[in-house]
Amino acid sequence: MDPLSLVGLVVAVGAILAGQFIEGGDVGSLLNLSAMLIVLGGTLGAAMVQARLAAFLRALRLLVWVVRPPTPVIMEAIERIVGWSQVARKEGLLGLESVIEEAQDPFIRKGLQLLVDGAEPDAIRDTLDVDLGARERRDLQAARLYEAMGGYSPTIGIIGAVMGLIHVMRNLADPSKLGGGIATAFVATIYGVGLANLLFLPIGNKLKSLVQEQSQYREMLCEGIVAIAEGENPRNIEVRLLGYLG
Numbered sequence: 001m002d003p004l005s006l007v008g009l010v011v012a013v014g015a016i017l018a019g020q021f022i023e024g025g026d027v028g029s030l031l032n033l034s035a036m037l038i039v040l041g042g043t044l045g046a047a048m049v050q051a052r053l054a055a056f057l058r059a060l061r062l063l064v065w066v067v068r069p070p071t072p073v074i075m076e077a078i079e080r081i082v083g084w085s086q087v088a089r090k091e092g093l094l095g096l097e098s099v100i101e102e103a104q105d106p107f108i109r110k111g112l113q114l115l116v117d118g119a120e121p122d123a124i125r126d127t128l129d130v131d132l133g134a135r136e137r138r139d140l141q142a143a144r145l146y147e148a149m150g151g152y153s154p155t156i157g158i159i160g161a162v163m164g165l166i167h168v169m170r171n172l173a174d175p176s177k178l179g180g181g182i183a184t185a186f187v188a189t190i191y192g193v194g195l196a197n198l199l200f201l202p203i204g205n206k207l208k209s210l211v212q213e214q215s216q217y218r219e220m221l222c223e224g225i226v227a228i229a230e231g232e233n234p235r236n237i238e239v240r241l242l243g244y245l246g
Helices: 004-022 033-050 053-066 074-091 093-102 106-116 121-170 175-229 234-245
Strands: none
Touching: 004 175, 033 121, 033 175, 053 121, 053 175, 074 093, 074 175, 074 234, 093 106, 106 121, 106 175, 121 175, 175 234
């Protein structure tokens, strides 16, 4: 659980509302259902037009990472790899078959299976690099969708503002209807800029950072498995992999 994202969002929104209150404004005036519908609906629709279905669904699944990011423990992984190398030296590569059955990560299972099957180190690296690269591209594509939404949102907010002004101009003869149109115009702009800079862009940047961490973790796994295939000493493998802790 990573509470920092939630705390940051609360601090940002709270600061804006507090500033509105201190200036003597009515916090309730920032609540406008039609403006929210225009901005959120328009931004989501634009994102759907841009993305393929698989990327859009992947982006929705990655959203949970904002508050519950994957946390690979590199030191524990290094210890496991060193343990695999010790098993391989004592029992041979076939001794790792029991480890494959226990592994839950498909990436680890693939790497160890290649190892047990007697694949050459270069072949193992190439195969795992393809898998790693494909996953990284897929996840980065999903993360960039939130960045795109951060770009669409302010523009959709301007569309909402123009729509509100059109409503005002059509009702100049009826002063009772002017307030609602003006409110929608200005609040839609606030929603567009606020959602972009407080939600969509931060989410996109955080997800990209997490994707890079996951890729680095898998690169370390790949390096360790290849080192076992090359028959390196467990101590040397540990020293090499400890560099990923920096």
